[in-house]
Amino acid sequence: MVKYLYILIFLLSTLFASSQPNPQSKKITSNFFPDYHELLEITPALKKKKGFTNYQELMTFLNNLKNKFPDKMEIKFIGESQKGYEIPIIFLNSENKNNLKVWFKGGLHGNEPAGTEGLLYLLDRLLNDSSLKHLSDNTNIAILPMANIDGYIKQNRYASNGLDLNRDQTKLMALESINIKQAYTNFNPDIAVDFHEYRPYRKDFARMSDFGITSLYDVMFLYSGNLNVPENIRVITDTLFVKNARSILDNYELKHHDYISTTKHLGEIQFNQGSTNARSSATSYALNNTISTLIEIRGVGIGKTSFKRRVNSAFSIALSYLKTTVENSDFIKSELKKSLNYNSSDIVVTSSRTVEKEIIQTIDLNSNKIIDYEVTIRDALRSNPTLVRKRPSGYLILEEKVELINKLRILGLEVNIVENDTIMKVEKFKITDYNDNFDKYEKMNLQSVKASLVEDEITIKQGTYLILTNQRTSNILTELLEPEAPNSFVSFGILKTEINQILPIYRLIN
Numbered sequence: 001m002v003k004y005l006y007i008l009i010f011l012l013s014t015l016f017a018s019s020q021p022n023p024q025s026k027k028i029t030s031n032f033f034p035d036y037h038e039l040l041e042i043t044p045a046l047k048k049k050k051g052f053t054n055y056q057e058l059m060t061f062l063n064n065l066k067n068k069f070p071d072k073m074e075i076k077f078i079g080e081s082q083k084g085y086e087i088p089i090i091f092l093n094s095e096n097k098n099n100l101k102v103w104f105k106g107g108l109h110g111n112e113p114a115g116t117e118g119l120l121y122l123l124d125r126l127l128n129d130s131s132l133k134h135l136s137d138n139t140n141i142a143i144l145p146m147a148n149i150d151g152y153i154k155q156n157r158y159a160s161n162g163l164d165l166n167r168d169q170t171k172l173m174a175l176e177s178i179n180i181k182q183a184y185t186n187f188n189p190d191i192a193v194d195f196h197e198y199r200p201y202r203k204d205f206a207r208m209s210d211f212g213i214t215s216l217y218d219v220m221f222l223y224s225g226n227l228n229v230p231e232n233i234r235v236i237t238d239t240l241f242v243k244n245a246r247s248i249l250d251n252y253e254l255k256h257h258d259y260i261s262t263t264k265h266l267g268e269i270q271f272n273q274g275s276t277n278a279r280s281s282a283t284s285y286a287l288n289n290t291i292s293t294l295i296e297i298r299g300v301g302i303g304k305t306s307f308k309r310r311v312n313s314a315f316s317i318a319l320s321y322l323k324t325t326v327e328n329s330d331f332i333k334s335e336l337k338k339s340l341n342y343n344s345s346d347i348v349v350t351s352s353r354t355v356e357k358e359i360i361q362t363i364d365l366n367s368n369k370i371i372d373y374e375v376t377i378r379d380a381l382r383s384n385p386t387l388v389r390k391r392p393s394g395y396l397i398l399e400e401k402v403e404l405i406n407k408l409r410i411l412g413l414e415v416n417i418v419e420n421d422t423i424m425k426v427e428k429f430k431i432t433d434y435n436d437n438f439d440k441y442e443k444m445n446l447q448s449v450k451a452s453l454v455e456d457e458i459t460i461k462q463g464t465y466l467i468l469t470n471q472r473t474s475n476i477l478t479e480l481l482e483p484e485a486p487n488s489f490v491s492f493g494i495l496k497t498e499i500n501q502i503l504p505i506y507r508l509i510n
């Protein structure tokens with residue numbers, strides 16, 4: 001008898017191990033997330049019952065459109081993935097070079113397919129639906145539909161060397177990160193939207209309410225609360241672009257919220273809201289004075305459940321961003337111009353989030369009902385500066401640090417070289433506190449430092465690199481070069497240091 005029981009347990013365990021069960025009940029799907037059947041079956045994954053768009057299907061889809069509209073669209077390749085796949089980017093360029101430039105990206109995490117599919121759907125509609133023609137006529141559009149091809153083919157979040165490409169926007173350690181960032185810099189967009197999906201059944205959620213919860217939101221909007229992003233750009237992102245997209249979602253009765261995600265803080269489960277971190281795209285783009293949003297659609301870990309609904313969310317938001325751009329183009333252009341003169345005298349090196357109790361709506365898995373649930377929110381959209389410094393007029397980087405210079409150039413910064421030995425007034429960083437006692441993060445040996453500024457007037461040698469802060473992309477310099485900034489070259493261990501050392505990065509005064 002006992003023997004048979006063991007065999008039964010063994011059979012059951014292999015059954016569960018081999019298939020990844022969808023954590024979502026049919027009841028939850030039909031009550032809260034019914035699929036959107038009006039969507040046309042025109043993209044590869046929408047045409048087939050199982051699986052998502054593979055590389056061959058992607059290229060066939062793009063080439064078919066290109067054959068039909070040879071003058072309207074352009075396919076280029078930004079470089080290769082680590083496994084050697086050429087990464088395609090599509091340009092829909094209008095006649096007018098002065099039109100605002102909009103950048104769309106999907107599939108940076110390989111297991112988040114609604115973004116990729118939504119962008120393919122968008123491309124098809126912009127070309128085939130004449131009622132949308134005015135949108136591509138009055139903007140210049142770049143679409144990078146499958147940013148992480150190696151991951152996408154395996155429906156795996158990571159690049160093939162295991163790196164998370166959306167933690168790699170300042171350190172640029174993966175080949176894809178370099179290729180994507182270079183393409184971004186070359187295009188130099190005014191508006192950027194990065195499509196992702198999020199996991200609605202997180203481990204932490206299983207411990208909430210009586211028998212666990214699942215997220216209610218079809219879409220969450222992640223945009224930057226980083227205080228070095230010009231304030232008018234932060235305001236326009238929220239009160240114009242996100243607001244308009246929200247009202248489109250309301251028309252479809254899709255639920256939405258600012259992006260929140262659980263985090264453990266002193267043993268308690270809390271929620272982070274918004275972003276200040278330059279290592280991920282929402283803030284990294286915004287620090288280039290771009291109106292930037294990362295879209296999180298409810299989809300990771302539930303296979304193809306409600307897939308048309310998810311694709312429609314991505315498509316509708318992309319369309320909304322284009323409409324908002326076209327309908328407000330003069331206003332946006334003048335605000336972007338204003339943001340260039342946002343040379344506030346101070347830069348914010350570190351900041352802290354506002355912490356508050358808030359009520360969110362969520363689905364209770366026991367009752368299958370929407371409940372109000374009180375949570376602690378750590379809000380990046382309401383950040384307060386904790387370390388402020390005077391804005392330098394530039395940064396000097398000593399000659400031998402070519403690796404840093406290459407990264408800065410890929411990130412869109414103009415780098416000058418000092419032509420003759422010149423006496424300059426500088427501030428040097430002296431490391432006064434040093435800690436490298438961390439687990440590896442994204443394969444990097446992190447360092448955490450404090451530094452004091454030491455004023456000096458010295459001869460700067462010919463050949464030293466000089467990066468001025470009066471350029472459009474300069475707001476990201478704080479995040480890269482001020483050593484205490486959480487995503488800086490020092491914090492990520494790209495620039496190794498030790499206690500009492502003077503860094504080979506100087507701040508230029510005047």
Ligand SMILES: [Zn+2]
Nearest residue numbers: 109112196197
């Ligand atoms: Zn993602």
